[in-house]
Amino acid sequence: xxxxxxxxxxxxxxxxxxxxxxxxxxxxxxxxxxxxxxxxxxxxxxxxxxxxxxxxxxxxxxxxxxxxxxxxxxxxxxxxxxxxxxxxxxxxxxxxxxxxxxxxxxxxxxxxxxxxxxxxxxxxxxxxxxxxxxxxx
Amino acid sequence: xxxxxxxxxxxxxxxxxxxxxxxxxxxxxxxxxxxxxxxxxxxxxxxxxxxxxxxxxxxxxxxxxxxxxxxxxxxxxxxxxxxxxxxxxxxxxxxxxxxxxxxxxxxxxxxxxxxxxxxxxxxxxxxxxxxxxxxxxxxxxxxxxxxxxxxxxxxxxxxxxxxxxxxxxxxxxxxxxxxxxxxxxxxxxxxxxxxxxxxxxxxxxxxxxxxxxxxxxxxxxxxxxxxxxxxxxxxxxxxxxxxxxxxxxxxxxxxxxxxxxxxxxxxxxxxxxxxxxxxxxxxxxxxxxxxxxxxxxxxxxxxxxxxxxxxxxxxxxxxxxxxxxxxxxxxxxxxxxxxxxxxxxxxxxxxxxxxxxxxxxxxxxxxxxxxxxxxxxxxxxxxxxxxxxxxxxxxxxxxxxxxxxxxxxxxxxxxxxxxxxxxxxxxxxxxxxxxxxxxxxxxxxxxxxxxxxxxxxxxxxxxxxxxxxxxxxxxxxxxxxxxxxxxxxxxxxxxxxxxxxxxxxxxxxxxxxxxxxxxxxxxxxxxxxxxxxxxxxxxxxxxxxxxxxxxxxx
Numbered sequence: 024x025x026x027x028x029x030x031x032x033x034x035x036x037x038x039x040x041x042x043x044x045x046x047x048x049x050x051x052x053x054x055x056x057x058x059x060x061x062x063x064x065x066x067x068x069x070x071x072x073x074x075x076x077x078x079x080x081x082x083x084x085x086x087x088x089x090x091x092x093x094x095x096x097x098x099x100x101x102x103x104x105x106x107x108x109x110x111x112x113x114x115x116x117x118x119x120x121x122x123x124x125x126x127x128x129x130x131x132x133x134x135x136x137x138x139x140x141x142x143x144x145x146x147x148x149x150x151x152x153x154x155x156x157x158x159x160x
Numbered sequence: 161x162x163x164x165x166x167x168x169x170x171x172x173x174x175x176x177x178x179x180x181x182x183x184x185x186x187x188x189x190x191x192x193x194x195x196x197x198x199x200x201x202x203x204x205x206x207x208x209x210x211x212x213x214x215x216x217x218x219x220x221x222x223x224x225x226x227x228x229x230x231x232x233x234x235x236x237x238x239x240x241x242x243x244x245x246x247x248x249x250x251x252x253x254x255x256x257x258x259x260x261x262x263x264x265x266x267x268x269x270x271x272x273x274x275x276x277x278x279x280x281x282x283x284x285x286x287x288x289x290x291x292x293x294x295x296x297x298x299x300x301x302x303x304x305x306x307x308x309x310x311x312x313x314x315x316x317x318x319x320x321x322x323x324x325x326x327x328x329x330x331x332x333x334x335x336x337x338x339x340x341x342x343x344x345x346x347x348x349x350x351x352x353x354x355x356x357x358x359x360x361x362x363x364x365x366x367x368x369x370x371x372x373x374x375x376x377x378x379x380x381x382x383x384x385x386x387x388x389x390x391x392x393x394x395x396x397x398x399x400x401x402x403x404x405x406x407x408x409x410x411x412x413x414x415x416x417x418x419x420x421x422x423x424x425x426x427x428x429x430x431x432x433x434x435x436x437x438x439x440x441x442x443x444x445x446x447x448x449x450x451x452x453x454x455x456x457x458x459x460x461x462x463x464x465x466x467x468x469x470x471x472x473x474x475x476x477x478x479x480x481x482x483x484x485x486x487x488x489x490x491x492x493x494x495x496x497x498x499x500x501x502x503x504x505x506x507x508x509x510x511x512x513x514x515x516x517x518x519x520x521x522x523x524x525x526x527x528x529x530x531x532x533x534x535x536x537x538x539x540x541x542x543x544x545x546x547x548x549x550x551x552x553x554x555x556x557x558x559x560x561x562x563x564x565x566x567x568x569x570x571x572x573x574x575x576x577x578x579x580x581x582x583x584x585x586x587x588x589x590x591x592x593x594x595x596x597x598x599x600x601x602x603x604x605x606x607x608x609x610x611x612x613x614x615x616x617x618x619x620x621x622x623x624x625x626x627x628x629x630x631x632x633x634x635x636x637x638x639x640x641x642x643x644x645x646x647x648x649x650x651x652x653x654x655x656x657x658x659x660x661x662x663x664x665x666x667x668x669x670x671x672x673x674x675x676x677x678x679x680x681x682x683x684x685x686x687x688x689x690x691x692x693x694x695x696x697x698x699x700x701x702x703x704x705x706x707x708x709x710x711x712x713x714x
Binding site for chain 2: 074108
């Protein structure tokens with residue numbers, strides 16, 4: 024039913040991603056779907072990476088580790104945002120369309136992804152994307 | 161680079177030489193959930209600067225009688241005693257920037273050899289202009305050439321003590337209208353040309369280099385890593401950052417307060433809206449409100465879009481004045497002003513042995529202190545949007561092009577106004593500073609439309625200052641994180657508006673502005689160190705010219 028799955032992750036809070044990763048890999052194995060691991064970072068140095076290139080490398084490593092650990096096929100997609108504090112949700116929706124995925128599995132209420140008051144990112148994506156969205160709470 | 165990738169160690173796009181430090185960005189931050197609000201701020205920079213600003217505002221309001229004169233005296237003392245220092249420092253920045261354009265170091269690319277620019281030339285240029293001096297051009301574009309022209313043509317005057325009492329630059333040009341015009345334009349362009357932009361370019365370049373190439377957080381302290389080493393993450397760095405927040409917030413709040421007074425005067429002139437505390441407060445609230453919307457819309461949809469709109473409006477207004485005004489005079493004036501600027505530049509920038517103390521201390525030294533106190537804010541904003549440019553390209557676009565635009569602007573607005581004044585339109589000379597622009601536009605056709613465009617420009621320039629300022633303060637107080645929760649920006653933006661209102665109603669705008677300008681002195685010293693850091697930092701970078709080029713580590 025699903026061929027391509029999008030899983031946005033926040034590398035600053037990898038420890039809190041366990042549940043969403045478990046859900047995503049189980050679903051992916053069931054449907055034999057490929058997982059696109061989407062990470063969003065900035066051009067300026069952050070706690071995760073000092074440069075976009077380093078961020079890409081870390082995301083790539085994260086995706087590869089996932090693939091070997093859970094036996095699924097993964098692909099790392101790094102996206103650089105000018106102003107993620109404001110634009111993140113919108114960019115997630117746009118990126119999902121651009122990649123041509125058919126389902127989004129994402130965590131909601133993980134700090135850094137959902138601790139902005141104006142809407143939780145998961146909530147925004149669920150109500151603005153035309154795709155099926157699985158929010159892991 | 162291959163071996164680095166294997167060990168997982170960072171490499172910016174293409175070759176670069178990052179600084180190796182144990183410091184983790186955000187390690188000193190407090191992250192909390194307070195009700196629905198997320199919080200991610202640097203401890204102690206956020207708390208100390210926030211509390212100290214509140215304390216300063218209260219003290220200023222409570223002890224107006226003594227605090228006001230004290231800060232004014234402090235500013236006066238600094239700009240007159242250390243005029244040689246301010247003038248020399250600014251010259252150092254200009255020389256450094258010009259040197260970097262021609263030196264091989266200019267080939268270093270910000271963000272690493274293969275980095276690509278984030279913004280198109282138009283968007284980039286619009287943002288650096290809006291943050292840099294948009295608002296000043298609106299107010300001083302007409303008034304400053306007139307001031308210098310009048311004082312120059314008035315000639316030199318001496319007081320009883322043998323000191324010069326006139327405010328003319330250099331040796332003045334008594335009675336000679338053409339010479340006074342040239343001298344007046346040269347002096348104005350001097351204050352708005354290479355020197356201020358060199359100050360901004362130096363700070364911006366240092367920040368961009370240490371953040372994008374060296375991997376340090378985007379805050380002022382990072383510039384000083386080559387000098388203080390790991391100590392920049394401790395109190396040395398806290399103090400630098402707190403000082404930067406201070407200068408930025410008070411600079412913004414006081415110019416917002418004065419800006420409201422000036423916009424109010426303009427609105428009264430145009431639409432008869434009375435000048436009162438009530439209308440000023442409404443203006444501040446409205447400007448802050450629009451700034452809040454812009455802050456919530458983010459960098460691209462907010463600041464960038466507003467800056468572009470303003471750029472187009474300003475270009476239309478400029479084109480209109482050029483076409484409808486004395487077109488040939490302006491075109492030839494552009495070149496003659498440029499020539500007289502170059503001709504008078506050595507004398508005007510000479511830091512010692514000046515005979516025109518009133519001019520060099522009261523105007524030049526004051527301006528330099530002012531630009532320097534604004535430089536952390538403008539520099540940081542320019543840095544944030546400049547990734548992917550080479551150093552040469554960066555300095556050409558931040559130093560040379562804005563300077564030329566200023567020459568054109570000053571010639572079109574100031575030159576035209578000076579011609580009008582010497583042809584007997586005394587209204588412009590007599591009008592107060594805020595409405596000089598409008599009295600000049602009155603002399604041209606379609607003044608209702610152009611004046612309206614003028615007032616919109618003034619207000620939108622304030623909005624762009626306010627929201628880009630909030631972004632900058634938020635980043636500094638979040639320890640260099642640009643993705644801190646949005647409510648923090650809302651907080652700083654609102655805080656600026658409140659400080660401005662408190663100072664406007666309670667008095668003290670002047671004294672706190674004097675204090676903001678006074679911070680220019682410590683910053684001038686600090687920025688000299690930054691020059692050293694830039695050279696050190698650039699020398700350790702591999703040089704490369706274009707994306708995809710093979711970088712050599714020579």
